[in-house]
Amino acid sequence: MPVIPTPRALIGLLRADATDRRPAAGCRTPTACASRGAARQRLLCDRRAAIAVLIALSFPFLIALGVLAANVGYLYYRQLLLRQTVTAAALAGASNLTTYYSSGNNSTATVVAQAQAFATANEPTATYGTVVPAADVVLGTWSNGTFTSLAASGSTTPNSVQVTGLNTTANGNAVSILLGSLVGVPTANMTSTATASFATGQNFDTIVINDLSQSFKSEISEQQSADKSILNCVTANAAPTSLFGITAIDGHSTVMLALAQANPVLTLIESLIGGLNYCGTLGMPQCSGSNIAAGVYSAIQQFSTVSGLNATKNIIIITDGVPNADPITYTTADGIYPTPTSTTPTCTSSCTDADMLVMAQNQAADAYAAGINVSTIYYSGDTPASEQSSYAASLATLRKGVGVSLVAPTPAQITTVLGGFCSTMASALKLVN
């Protein structure tokens, strides 16, 4: 007999399903729950959609955790940026510390302006506000690990600049925290301080290597001019105890002036430079090619016997082209060994021009390893135009450390570039804190 479901039967079925609940902990039976009659109690006892409730409650915490992680990352980045900004500002300010003395009225304007300019270059005002206010660029003295401002010490001889960068509410540029306002911390304050010291007149020990090969005959006056520029640079900017020496090269090296303090014998050195001539002339070495390696090797040996404290050691090679070989036999003193401990020479006889360049490069690398900067000055007047660029590139490979590599410098360039190089070398710009 077929069964016909009536509407009443259907409603009865639904009711049965709706009351089919499992009792929650603390609830004896569904009937017990229902018998209490309180809606709140029913809700507590109802286990349906428990996961949905759990998720709804835990998601805000998960999101908050993610926001916290993002904020930590961002704040770390901003702290790094702030530190780099004040570092750049302090170095720029200290580099211009000489303007305090040269201004005539102990003006700090240039120092402050330069420090602020570099702070702005790293953290533009439009984005980050004024990170380094003028009042936070302070001149002072750095001594025994302590900075004392001029205002505090009453000194008028600053040797350092301290810069403080601000990302604070008081400065109007605090770092925003993502969703921080929800927990009452909308911004974070950051400060960072860097101190840079600047000192001039440091020891600047220099050996000039003069290429006296015959090819340099027509440009010997330029070589003398360069020598004098370097000498003037050393005596004008470096410490009086700085050492100066001249070594001549052809196929071998000849020490024309052993390393000595330049100031006491300045006239003698100038006279010696004025008397420099190309090889084969009176008092000059015999012509035998052009071996830069020999000069650099000799300079390294000379420097190794000097123990100047905190001195900058420099080799300045003045030449009119790349090294060239002569049919002679080269020895240890000619820089034939790639390293001081090497036992296999690059070549001893039948050396090629390429061998001579390799030898020079090896010696320049050895010099740099010994803490010596290497500069090159190339006078290209006698070099065929087609080869000038390759010669310049080859000589540039000899430059090491903070040396410079000049090509056909005019007298003005020698004065400005070498003068700038020398004054910088003889100064000490340091980030001290």
Next chain:
Amino acid sequence: MNEAQKFTHHPLVPLQGMRAVATWRRCRDLVHCRRSTAAIEFAMIVTPLLVLIFGFISVSAIFYTWSSMQNAAQYAAMLVSTGQVKDVSTGALSPSNTSATTRCSSTLSSSDAEYYACSNLPSWATFTVITTENCAVPSVEVSLSASASAAAIIDIFKFFSGETLTAQATLMKEGSCP
């Protein structure tokens, strides 16, 4: 005989009414069925949960990349500033060659400033570096940029699409310039 057959074969009940009741009953059973509820609930929460997890990873990767870029830019600028590096990928820095724009790659030489700007950067993104020397100041600026989407590693929801991460460091040039 099942329920459907019962409804279908009763001569007194119209055919369409039988089907409607059967459909309604199936829906009612589905609503109250407790089987596989965990799977359904998991399916409902997995999407927002994945959004959160991948979001955390992406944001962390971006800040790591950004900080690395800032460090590398500063390091390269410092090396050029102090005269320890004088070359860029297009040759030696000189009055006529004061800027270079290049992509970080393994072909850069250790004598190039960009080589150092491209060091210690995350491997999952591609970086472009611009080195500029301004002898009028004198200053040196190293700027690194990368696609934020690439820096995020997993940007499946394209949150960072079209955005660019930039880190830039400017230092005073010491010594001679160039």
